[in-house]
Amino acid sequence: MGEFLKSNTYLRGLYKHEKLPIYETDEFDFYRCVSFEEKFYGINISTLHAGNLRIGTGRYAKLFPGQKVSYWADSPATARAEVKRYKKTNNLLTFWAYDDSSSTFPTMGNDELLRIVDGRKCGIQELIDKIDEGQSISAGEKQLMEDIMAQSPDCFVYDSRARKGGENYIFLEKGFRKLAIRAVRLRLGNRESKNERTIVCAGTSDYSPYLKSYANYFEPIARVGVDKDYFNSEEYLFRKTNKDVAAERRAEFYKMIRKR
Known part of the structure; x- marks a missing residue:
């Protein structure tokens, strides 16, 4: 028990692999910053978020060949850095x-x-640092990655070199599919007016989802529009059904409690 990662809620249940630094737990916040481009205007939040997962073609492709990955951080400050x-x-x-x-x-x-996977305790951090420095990885190091990947992880955590004390996460597709959006913030800091706008997709302390917000999109300049076609999408209907089922179960639970 306890806070072992900065983005993890304090005092959550924690399960550890018998031999490897692999943990299972919940209640996290993750942050990702990307450079805003005008082509992002008019694209709904669902599609923008889906674009955060892509086949690795950059410096870490050596670690995850052919894998879809997504990069996140423990805080807005680390993500910006x-x-x-x-x-x-x-x-x-x-x-x-x-x-979610x-x-x-x-x-x-x-x-x-x-x-x-805590990459700082199994050699993954060193591999990431080597790749950042333009070095090649050995056959033995590739085997290490294969052994870790055989454990079916959702993501890897490692220390940020852009911000002291910060933590970064590399999500594989399996883990990325477990993420939901709480909010997306646009800030046009290069403009003199510093326009900004936030679209909120979940609120309150229990992360209650506002599914209709996934249909929202940004318009010039930092305004918000709605893609009504999203409400007929397979994703929206699937998620709405799951939310309704969860709400019914919760209502039944409290109904049972009141009868006692």
């Missing part, structure tokens, strides 16, 4: 995500805990 490490811009789109199963009303249809 990471994006500014490579792109000197203040026009930023910041995603705030959480593990920790919501009172989960919508993703997956109640598994997050399965996290």
Whole structure:
């Protein structure tokens, strides 16, 4: 028990692999910053978030060949530091995500805990640092990755080199599918007016989802529109059904409690 990762809620249940630094737990907040481009206008939040997962073609493709990955951080400050490490811009789109199963009303249809590899305790951190420095990885190091991947992790945590004390996460597709969005913030910091707008997709302390917000999109300049076609999408109907089922179960639970 206890806070072992900065983005993890204090005093959550924690399960550890018998031999490896692999943990299963829940109730996290994750942040991702990307440089905002005008082509993002008119794209709903659901689609923008889906774009955070892609086949690795950058420096970490050596670690995850052919895998879809997504990069996140423990805080907005770390996420900003990471994006500014490579792109000197203040026009930023910041995603705030959480593990859907920790919501009172989960919508993703997956109640598994997050399965996290602590890369700082098994040599993965060193591999990431080597790749950042442009070095090659050995056959033995590739075997290490294969052994870890055989444990079916959701994500890897490692120390940020862009912000002291910060933590980064590399999500694999399996783990990414467990994430839901709490909010997306657009800040046009390069403009003199510093326009900004936030679209909230979940609220309150129990992460109650506002599914209709996933249909929202940003318009110039930092305004919000609605993609009504999203309400007929398979994703929206699936998530709404799961939310309704969770709400019914919760209502039945409290009804039973009142009868006692």
